[in-house]
Amino acid sequence: MSKGVLVVVGTGIQVTTHMTAQAESVIRQADKVFYTIPDQLGDAWMQALNPTAESLSSLYKGHKRRLDTYQLMVEHIVTAVRLGLNVCAVFYGHPGVFVLPAHEAIKQARAEGFRAWMCPGISAEDCLFADLNIDPATYGCQSYEATDFLITHPQIDTSSHLIVWQIGAVGNMQEPHKRKEQGLQILTEVLQHHYPPRHLVTVYEASPLPRYSPRIQTLPLHQLPQAAVSSLSTLYVPPCHKKSPDYAMMARLGIDPKDVMKDW
Ligand SMILES: C[S@@+](CC[C@H](N)C(=O)[O-])C[C@H]1O[C@@H](n2cnc3c(N)ncnc32)[C@H](O)[C@@H]1O
Structure with missing residues (x-):
């Protein structure tokens, strides 16, 4: 049996136009795709890219603690890796920005000796x-x-x-x-x-x-x-006041104050 692999990718915010070429290629080549994306357009897009694509949004049902839902997601994803599959987990935006289960799935897969990594996306x-x-x-x-x-x-x-x-x-x-x-x-x-x-x-x-x-x-x-x-x-x-620069430090660094960026 081949050894399972996990790749975590992001869709970007506009799923159909922000997805990177790298993320799209990983999704297309995966043996199994899991995803959580907030709209129906995303569902159709995932199915078109890879017919194995399975939404994890049903795991949100039942008013659970958010952390319990995340743990279920990690378990779902890593179970497929344990079966020897090339697994892709797709999250909305950048998959590593405010997405705890993406990081946890990678940690868990690596802890069990599998290769696992993340591709960046548009947050x-x-x-x-x-x-x-x-x-x-x-x-x-x-x-x-x-x-x-x-x-x-x-x-x-x-x-x-x-x-x-x-x-x-x-x-x-x-x-x-x-x-x-x-x-x-x-x-x-x-x-x-x-x-x-x-x-x-x-x-x-x-x-x-x-x-x-x-x-x-x-x-x-x-x-x-x-x-x-x-x-x-x-x-x-936005900021509510401006920092004043440290002129003594500029002198130590040999910086001409005129070279420091100003507001246009
Ligand atoms: C669980 S985080 C997911 C963030 C996502 N991974 C990213 O890379 O942007 C959800 C939060 O991201 C922000 N967010 C998600 N979609 C957004 C959008 N279309 N515009 C602005 N903020 C958004 C909001 O603060 C939202 O509560």
């Missing part, structure tokens, strides 16, 4: 940089999952860009994702410890379909609980 954050015209290299960029942000109190640098994921499911540790009204309210309160209430923030949704515009709603932070938020929404908070 929601990549689309956000493009649609909102933001470069993470300018001011730096922090990125957090909303619930994790609230329960771990990371140090926020308010002179950097801040991206908060899963604002449509703050405090919800179960599947299917249900919006908890008070979650967004609490997130807004906590953000107001760091940013002024009138600081403009953006609720962002990249279009999952080609030729459609992204949904971009910019509003004062204190009005965030009234924003139209879905399971696809990501929050972008």
